Amino acid sequence: MSESSSACPARAWERRPGCGRPSVQRRRLGELEVSVLGLGTVKFGRNTAVKYPEPFAIPDDGQVRRLLHLALDLGINLIDTAPAYGASEQRLGELLRGGRKDWVICTKAGETFDAGGDRSSFDFSPEAVRASVERSLRRLQTDYLDIVLLHSDGSDLEILDGGALDTLNDLKRAGWVRSVGVSSKTPEGALASVEQADTAMLALTPEYREDEPAILRAAELGKAVLLKKLIDSGHRPEQMGEAMQLAFAHAGVASAVIGTINPEHLRGNAALAEAVCG
Known part of the structure; x- marks a missing residue:
């Protein structure tokens, strides 16, 4: 996508209503308000040892900047990153400079x-979790993080019992973090996460519904979750419509995070999310 291909060239971080059409809806995530479609950024910083069906080149700063402006114009305000996503955090820190309040x-x-x-x-360990949050604050060039999730290796219950969530809650009380949770990998961990934390990032696809009880429990508790792997890391693109209908039928789902570096994919995902939620 070139600068000239957009009717509303990105010059500043202010959102231009109508430029991105359509505008995705928002839902509550605790005290936060997030777009029902979140932008995943693995591909902003890492293209090795990933699970995507096709190889890809990491986009340059101009491409990422235009994609971020397009996301904002489409009404997307949730952006998902991680230390494990290579240079993603550091690049976002540079590219979101001056627009932190919009995200x-x-x-x-x-x-x-x-x-x-x-x-x-x-x-x-508590020490490692605290150090990780400190690094993320520096890389993202911000004095607070909206959401921090424990990036599980599959041992969800052991992680919850090991003090890591307590550390995040300490950092929340200190004002470093606004909402804490777990990106879980097991149904048991998903349920424990929504019971113990502010939120969780769970998996839900038309084939994988083992985390669904946790989504229902979150709604019962007045909480909401984020979803990942809606189309199995890009392996089931034909299921996007069905997956979104399944996801957004749940009151306990605040947003589905979908990664892309393709502007047309982003527009299509936003249009589909708006059609399903509207």
Whole structure:
């Protein structure tokens, strides 16, 4: 997408209503208000040891900046990143400069990625979680994070019992973080996460519905969750409509995070989200 391909070239961070059409709806996530469609940013910073069906090149700063402006014009305010997403946090810190107030930033703690070794490492000790949040604040060039999730390695219950969530709650009380939770990997962990934390990031697809009880429980508790892997990391694009209908039928779902570096995909996802929710 070139600058000249947009009728509303991105010059400043203010949203231009109508420029991006359509405008996605928003839902409550605790004290936050988030767009029902969130923008995932793995591809902003990492293209090795990923689960996507096709290889891709990491976009340059101009491409990412235009995509971010398009997202904002479409009404998308939730952006999802993580230390494990390579250079994603650092790039967002530079590219969102001057527009922090327009975004709800979700990042994570507990997992880091070694680009040289193409592998992740995990540390959920209180010291490591605190250090991770401090690094994210620096990289994202902000003095607060809207959402921080523990980036589970699959041992959800052990993580919850190990003090990592207590550390995030301490940082929340200190004003560093506004909402805390877990990006879980097991149905048991999903349920425990919505019971114990402000929110959780859960998986839901037409084929995988094991986390659905946790979504229902979140609604019972007056909470809401974020969803990931709506189309199985891009392996089931033909299911996007069905997946969104399933997701947004739940009162306990605040937003579905879908990653893309393709402007037309972003427009299509936003149009579909608006059609389903409208």
